Amino acid sequence: MYWALGILFCLIAFMGVIIIRTVSFVPKSKMATNFRKEAVDFDKALFHFSELLKIKTITYTDISRIDETQFKIFKEKLRDFYPAVHEKLEVTYVEPRGILIKWLGHAHESPTVLMSHYDVVPVDEKAWSVPAFSGKIDETYIWGRGTLDTKITLVSILESAEHLLADGFMPANDLYFAFGGDEEISGPSAPAIVELLKSRGVKPHLVLDEGGAIVSNVFPGVDKPCAFVGIGEKGYVDLEIVLRGHGGHSSSPPPQSLTQKLAHAITALEKKPFPAELSPPSRALFNALGRHSTRLYRMIFANLWCFEPLLKWQFTKTGGEMNALIRTTVAVTKLKGSDAFNILPDEAAMGVNMRLLRRDSTKEAIDRVKQIIGGDFEINVVESREASPYTDVESAQWQIVAETIENVYAGIVVAPYLMLGASDSRHYTAIADHILRFSPMVLDDVELGRIHSYDERISIENYEMAIQFFTKIMRQC
Structure with a gap:
């Protein structure tokens, strides 16, 4: 019986913390402004x-x-x-x-x-x-x-x-x-x-x-309406990933062609995204806009200590900009095989663009790609720069x-x-x-x-x- 009461007490305390943090998670007060338009021609x-x-x-x-x-x-x-x-x-x-x-x-x-x-x-x-x-x-x-x-x-x-x-x-x-x-x-x-x-x-x-x-x-x-002000930029990497081998006539393909190996590499990259992280810009964004959100979302953003895994799961699932805010992204943007329908290529290549969180250096990001795709791929760095x-x-x-x-644009966040x-x-x-x-x-x-x-x-x-x-x-x- 005492263990049941202990669990009940912990549950009440847990809900109390959630509620108190949510109730106090309100928009920050702003200084009163008096916008006077300049007399520009x-x-x-x-x-x-x-x-x-x-x-x-x-x-x-x-x-x-x-x-x-x-x-x-x-x-x-x-x-x-x-x-x-x-x-x-x-x-x-x-x-x-x-x-x-x-x-x-x-x-x-x-x-x-x-x-x-x-x-x-x-x-x-x-x-x-x-x-x-x-x-x-x-x-x-x-x-x-x-x-x-x-x-x-x-x-x-x-x-x-x-x-x-x-x-x-x-x-x-x-x-x-x-x-x-x-x-x-x-x-x-x-x-x-x-x-x-x-x-x-x-x-x-x-x-x-x-x-x-x-x-x-x-x-x-x-x-x-929200005014989004960038406080940092993601890092950037362009990779050219090449695989060479024997081509030939398409009428007698081998058990695994170069293009099949390339496709497996693409699938591997998509199945193993970089880990999600609520970086300082993301936390600052959620802190600013979460206060203006609906009650359910306000509860989530006020209690990231509890709901962070849920947010990461949701943003990963939906993809797009919110997913890009929380992880280093990898996108295959270019593909090259044979120029003819009836010829197997002796060289297959793909172009990969990566946008890096500050947590991931360009070297670490490239090493991770190498580890994921494995094989005999030649990886050439076309362009790279660290996150700001x-x-x-x-x-x-x-x-x-x-x-x-706030002074010039009334009513925005x-x-x-x-x-x-x-x-x-x-x-x-x-x-x-x-x-x-x-x-x-x-x-x-x-x-x-x-x-x-x-x-x-x-x-x-x-x-x-x-x-x-x-x-x-x-x-x-």
């Missing part, structure tokens, strides 16, 4: 954006295809459109396509770097309903390649700076605008800018680059960005998260400890799907608010 800003979208600053992995005259024209247009920036600030052109602008502040020890890039990915004009480089403006949208990714941030930064210079503003600390011209091909401009800053002894207090946006209905149980460090969400730098978002993709900001880990990744845009699923796709466009309201956001950031930094 928005008609002129619209004209500038439209004209800059017409310039075909396309980068290709085959660099011989890049039309350098377009990049030269773009820089000349910037000089025409933003005369105060070019006359009063220090502008440096960093080869091959980088632009670095320094705005001297009252103090110099805690500079901020605002980043963007002005190169864009190629287009298939046949898929577009409007010309991809028309810069068309209708009653609601601005159309064109680069509206979302990411001429909007570059132009918004410069419109904000031009406005503030006209207002006689001088930043509290040095400000840098760092614009890459080959981000889409992981080009050398951003690394060159970082090396230049390093040679000048510049250690940024804050770096802000493209990243998460403001979206809705992407987190379990949360229906409010994480920015502390308790830092003053986080507070500046989060509070500015700001949440840290782990970037699944990559940006030029990864190069700044060599000189900066606090790097955040956020694009000031309110996007739905359709608009998110237009990035790197056809009919790319941004709403006029989004553009106007982006200028307001960067103006407030400059005043805060």
Whole structure:
């Protein structure tokens, strides 16, 4: 009988802890804000954006295809459109396509770097309903390649700076605008800018680059718009896995062909995913958004000590972005066998892309792949880089960005998260400890799907608010 009472007591205590933690797991209080819109000449800003979208600053992995005259024209247009920036600030052109602008502040020890890039990915004009480089403006949208990714941030930064210079503003600390011209091909401009800053002894207090946006209905149980701010990036590995042997005629195949062995390797990789882990960015995300979730989810996120295995199981089962947040992912993206239907290949290959949690180094991840697939495979590392460090969400730098978002965009929830993709900001880990990744845009699923796709466009309201956001950031930094 006493053991039964003991079990009952433990059960009551257990449920009490769950309930108390859930009840106290509520949204954190926010400081009252009084947003005052800056009096920017928005008609002129619209004209500038439209004209800059017409310039075909396309980068290709085959660099011989890049039309350098377009990049030269773009820089000349910037000089025409933003005369105060070019006359009063220090502008440096960093080869091959980088632009670095320094705005001297009252103090110099805690500079901020605002980043963007002005190169864009190629287009298939046949898929577009409007010309991809028309810069068309209708009653609601601005159309064109680069509206979302990411001429909007570059132009918004410069419109904000031009406005503030006209207002006689001088930043509290040095400000840098760092614009890459080959981000889409992981080009050398951003690394060159970082090396230049390093040679000048510049250690940024804050770096802000493209990243998460403001979206809705992407987190379990949360229906409010959420601003996702990247506090880190996953690591990256591309592998070419090759198997060689005897080919021959397809009419008399061997017991196990090269392609069969390759298929077994693919199946083995899918059956043995990397272990799940709630990394610091994931825990910070759940802590921020779980407080705004429905009662059941709030109970789960308030008590990760108990429900963490359940979350890992659920996210693993559903796959997609939530699964990618909690583990190093492995995706087979390329396959190669024979070029003919009736010939067995004497070489079969697959391309594997991996996105790494910080827990897994590139060497450890590659070794695990070798162990899983076994056999006589030749594994070649095409590209690799480690995961970035994480920015502390308790830092003053986080507070500046989060509070500015809350001030400009009323009624939204700001949440840290782990970037699944990559940006030029990864190069700044060599000189900066606090790097955040956020694009000031309110996007739905359709608009998110237009990035790197056809009919790319941004709403006029989004553009106007982006200028307001960067103006407030400059005043805060």
